[in-house]
Amino acid sequence: MIMVLALALTVLVVVVGCNDEQAVMTEDSSLEGTYVGYSWRNEADGVEFEDADRYVETILHLNEDGIIEDAKMLYFQQADGYLTARQDGSADVWVDFSVDPTKAEALEGSDYQAGESMFKISTSNLMSFYAAAVAEDGTTAATIVDPWTRFQFEMKFPANFDFDDTTVGEMTIGSDLIVPTGRTGGSHPAEWEDLADKNILNIHPTWSHVVNDEGVLEDIDQDSSTRELLEAMGVEFASGQPQAMAVEYGYFGLGGWSGNYEAIEEYLIGQDATEVTSLIDWEDNPRWSDAVNEDNVFGVDVPSGATRTVQNSFDTIAGATVRMSRESTSYQRALLDAGILDEDEVISTGRF
Template structure:
C-alpha cells in the first residue's frame, strides 16, 4: 500500500554579499520546504492465526499437543478486528474435535433413583437417571417429565463440577423453594451423582461439607448460573416450578406436562457461549490498542508471570495461577482466560503487532 507523506525539510542557505568593503558579509537564511514522498507501507489487512497449547511449559511442541486453543482474527487496513473466532481443540482417538461442540445424546430412566457419588480422593461414580454422551459437560442441564408427572432434572454445578440430579415424583409440591432443597446427597434433594471434571474449584471430601447449602449457594461463584442464560434472575427464593419452567417444562395448573428429554447449557452457555462472547468482545476493537485479553498489570496476575513469561508456574506471595473474573468478566467471558489470551497474542505476532518475546504464555 502506498502512502503519501508530507515531509517538512529545513534548509540552511548561506549567502555572501559583497559591498564596497573589502570583506564580504555572510548571511545565513533558514528555509522550510514541504516535500511529498510516496512510501510503501505494509497493510495490516488479512487473517491471522495464533495458538496456545497444553504442555508448552514442559517443552511440548504445538505439533505434538493434544489440546490447543486457536484464535483466528480478520483485521482491516486500520487495524480493526472485523471478525474473530476462538476454538478449543482436543485430540481423541486420532481425531480433533472442539470443546464448544455442544451436541449431546442424552437418555433418561425415571425409574432410577439417583444415588450420590463417593467424593474426594476415593471418588466413585454414583447412580444416575441420565445417560449422557457429549464432548464436554460444562454448564449442561437436562430435563424430562414422564407420563405420570414424574420429573427428572440434571444440572452441572460449575464449582464442584458434579452433575446434581433431582427426581420429583407425581404429586410433588412444586411451590417448594430452592433454598429448602438440600444438595448434600439427602434423598429427595439434589443428588451429586457424577463428577464431570476433576479440576473443580471446590473438591469436597464429604457431602456433609454442603450441609445447609442449596443449588445456588454452594459457592459465591455460583452467581454465574443466575447472572445469565436460562437461570437468569432466579435465586434461592425461587420455586422449583420456576426453575423447571426456565428449562422448558410447561405446567397445567400445578402439574407438569409430559416432556421428552431435553437439554441445553446454562450460565454463559458453556464453552460455546463463552468463546462466542470473546469473539463478540473483540470485533470492532483495534489491535494497536488491545494486545492482550488479560490485564497483566493486575498485581495478583503479574506476580504469577515468571522470567520466561510463563503464567501460573512460579507464584509470588499473594499471586494466583488462575486469570479469571466471574463477576466483571475478562473479554466478555467467565472462564479462565490466560491460555485464551496467549492464543490471541500469537495471532497478533502473526500480524506483526507483537513479537514472540512479548507473549505471556498462560496456564493450560
C-alpha cells in the same frame, strides 16, 4: 542539449523511484489480512504444537488499520482419538426414570465412587450443562452441573410432588431433593455433610453466582418454586402438573464454552488490534502479574500471594467468565502472526 536531457531523465528516475518506495511503504504498512495464533497444553514443558492434545486457536481478520473486523476462537481437544471442539454444545442425553439417584462417595483420590445416575450424557464438555425430561406418568428428572464442585446434581420428582410450594432454597443437598451423583471433570473435593444446607445457587460463596446471574436461570433465586426452576429448564406444566416431554438441555449463565467464546469474539470485533495487545490487563491484578516469570510464562513460577488462575467471573475478562490465560496467549500469537507483536512480548501460559 544532451546534458539537459540527461539531467531531466535523472530527475525523473529519482522521482519515480521515490514514488515506488512510497507505494511499497504504504502497502507494507497495511495490516489487512487474516491471522492465526495458537496456545496449547504443556507448551511450557517443551511439548511442540504438532504433538498437543489440546489447543486454542484464534483467527482474526483485520482491516488495513488493524481494526478487528471478524474474530473466531476455538478450543480443540482429543476425544476417542479425534479432535473435537469443546464449545460444540450438541449433546446426546438418555434418561432412565427407573433409577433413583444416589450420592457419589469417596470424593478424593482413587477411591472415588460415582453414585447412581438417571442420566447418560455424551457431549464435548459439561460446563454449565442442564437437562430435564418428564415421563408419561409425570415423573420428572432434571440435572444441573455445579460450577464449583463440577459435580452433576440430579433431581427426581414424582407426579404428585409439591412443585409450587417447595422452593429452590429448600432443595438442599442434605434434603436429598438434589443429589450429586458424579463428577464431570477435574473437581473440587467436598464433603457433602459440610454442604448439607447448600443448594445449587449457593454451594460456593464466590463462584455460584454464575448459575443465575444471567441466561436461562437469571430469574431464579432462593425463593423461586421448584416449578419455576423446572419451567426455566424447559418443563411445561398444565393444571399444576408437569407434562410428558423428551429431554430438553442447554447451558446456563453465559451459555457454557460456546457462550464464553462467543462473548470473547463479540468483545474483539471493532477493537484496534494495535492497542488491544492482550485479552488480559496484567497490571490490573498483582496476583496475576507476579505469576509471570522472567521468560514471560504465566503460572509456572508462582510466588506466595500470586495465583495460577486469571479469571473474573463478576466483571468478566474480554467478556468471558472462564479462565483466560490460554485464550490470551492464543490471541497474542495471532497478533504475532500479524507483525503487531514480537515473540518476546507474548505471555505464554504454564496452566492450560
